[in-house]
């Protein structure tokens with residue numbers, strides 16, 4: 384009897400301790416305004432990517448992505464990473480974006496952390512939202 388009471392009290396204390404530990408994490412939760420701001424920032428980056436894709440990238444031969452991929456058609460972001468014959472290795476989406484910048488556009492590739500690369504990836508992925516991930520697929 385006495386033992387069980389002690390066990391119950393211990394369990395109770397454990398629950399309270401865990402709830403206490405969870406409290407600081409809850410304090411990190413976000414508000415509706417945060418969500419709105421994040422969504423706006425995301426939209427801004429996607430829109431920037433859309434402009435770059437439709438003629439906004441500096442291109443030596445004035446070729447633009449949408450000439451071959453209207454609205455990011457056939458860019459298949461959901462299949463990355465995957466082996467790409469053109470590169471002879473497993474490539475990320477950005478590696479193929481740079482392959483097209485180098486080859487069809489005859490221009491300088493973008494650094495992986497270039498905000499323009501971020502924007503192109505965001506636009507291309509947004510255009511394929513809802514499609515199931517299929518990394519490695521051909």
Ligand code: HEC
Pocket residue numbers: 436440446447448449450451452457458459462476479480483484487488503
């Ligand atoms: C002259 C036509 C042409 C232009 C312009 C072009 N591409 Fe491509 N793109 C291709 C071809 C051809 C492939 C290779 C198809 C393959 O093997 O998957 C390709 C492949 C890709 C892929 C990978 C597709 C996949 O299914 O794995 C991406 C991503 C891509 N291009 C993005 C871009 C972006 C971004 C631009 C503009 C910077 C661009 N392309 C401009 C022709 C073009």
